[in-house]
Amino acid sequence: MLVDGELDDDIIIISDDEGHPCAAKACKFSPNCLNYLGQENWEDEDVLVNAFMKALALEDNPSFEGREPDFPVGLKLRTLVQHATPTLPFKLVWFRDLAFRSGVYECKPSDDVATKFMDTPIFQLQVTFSALQESTQGCFNPTKLVESLQLRTTEQQDAQEFSKLFMSHLDAEFQKQANPKVKSLVTDQFQGKQVYGTICNKCKYRSERISDFLEIEINLKNNSKLEDRIEGVLQREILSGDNQYLCAECETLQDATRYTELKELPPVLHFSLLRFVYDLSTMERKKSKHTILFPTTLDMSPFLGSRHQSSPVQPSDDNTYELRGVLLHKGPSAYHGHYEAQVYDATNKSWFQFNDETVTRIKVLGETSRKAAISIDIEDSDEK
Numbered sequence: 001m002l003v004d005g006e007l008d009d010d011i012i013i014i015s016d017d018e019g020h021p022c023a024a025k026a027c028k029f030s031p032n033c034l035n036y037l038g039q040e041n042w043e044d045e046d047v048l049v050n051a052f053m054k055a056l057a058l059e060d061n062p063s064f065e066g067r068e069p070d071f072p073v074g075l076k077l078r079t080l081v082q083h084a085t086p087t088l089p090f091k092l093v094w095f096r097d098l099a100f101r102s103g104v105y106e107c108k109p110s111d112d113v114a115t116k117f118m119d120t121p122i123f124q125l126q127v128t129f130s131a132l133q134e135s136t137q138g139c140f141n142p143t144k145l146v147e148s149l150q151l152r153t154t155e156q157q158d159a160q161e162f163s164k165l166f167m168s169h170l171d172a173e174f175q176k177q178a179n180p181k182v183k184s185l186v187t188d189q190f191q192g193k194q195v196y197g198t199i200c201n202k203c204k205y206r207s208e209r210i211s212d213f214l215e216i217e218i219n220l221k222n223n224s225k226l227e228d229r230i231e232g233v234l235q236r237e238i239l240s241g242d243n244q245y246l247c248a249e250c251e252t253l254q255d256a257t258r259y260t261e262l263k264e265l266p267p268v269l270h271f272s273l274l275r276f277v278y279d280l281s282t283m284e285r286k287k288s289k290h291t292i293l294f295p296t297t298l299d300m301s302p303f304l305g306s307r308h309q310s311s312p313v314q315p316s317d318d319n320t321y322e323l324r325g326v327l328l329h330k331g332p333s334a335y336h337g338h339y340e341a342q343v344y345d346a347t348n349k350s351w352f353q354f355n356d357e358t359v360t361r362i363k364v365l366g367e368t369s370r371k372a373a374i375s376i377d378i379e380d381s382d383e384k
Helices: 045-055 087-095 098-106 111-119 121-134 143-149 159-175 185-190 226-234
Strands: 192-200 206-213 216-218 237-239 256-264 270-273 276-279 284-287 292-294 297-299 320-330 338-345 350-355 358-362 374-376 378-383
Touching: 087 098, 087 121, 087 159, 087 320, 087 338, 098 121, 098 185, 111 121, 121 143, 121 159, 159 185, 216 226, 226 256, 226 292
Parallel strands: 216 270
Antiparallel strands: 192 206, 192 256, 237 256, 270 378, 276 284, 292 374, 297 320, 320 338, 320 378, 338 350, 350 358
């Protein structure tokens, strides 16, 4: 040790700054030099940890991927096959629906398939929802959920195609449950009713058919608003000329008016933008580049009921929806691309962007936002 500025006799100086600098090539195998023996690999903590984990074939340290405070859990998609990309962002949106999440948790295996229940999409969805709710990690890898769906691997599915497919599958599974609330969960939460009718312009005979819907499909026009495109869905069509209607009352072909009306709306309302269209000039499917503006709050009262009646439906809180989730397709092609989700987290009262395992708090929704409304190039979903 040092005492009064003098060197202790036990200290041996093996080099000093006045000597010639050593070099790796000259000193690596010199018995008189202690440099370049590989100790630099162990002096760097990050290098040491990586070498240790590689030697033992360990995965990344879970503590490195810990969940940030007040941030939701992301989903690890990059290791999954391309066709599965619309699958998992949808789960992020559906997970925020507390009634739907509760119904998924309450599903129980049938007695005859209990041994295989762990391989079913219902069980894997329960596992995924549990991870999104309780995991301390920043992201969850839902590979087993994707494998349980057994989707086609030859092409990427549209978001609306997958939504219909998976919701139909869930409804079939819910129907097997003894709990009546779970049995009717899809119907109670997502199903609305619409009227498809025709009026003979001569005798005023009316033919109507009521059908159920799980989403409202929206055709796009450039620089349009969501409200205008809903009006487009409900716009009446005149049947005339070669397209006349065979009236059951007149028993002859007559000019007629065809219409669609929204009769009942569900608690959770999905809008599906028909982003992928068929190009007759190239005979191929392509992705539309049109943009659409939509509000964060939407009153559906003006679009409900019979459009031919003079008394419109009065505004009501029951018909007012708050935006809760947006599904985005990134990429120019209709055959491949990348899906991301923008989801409102009620716990943190914030919007988050889910891009694979990367979760980011955001203030602006969609691709651009120059007005109070949102300009977007996506599939989207609204929730009350």
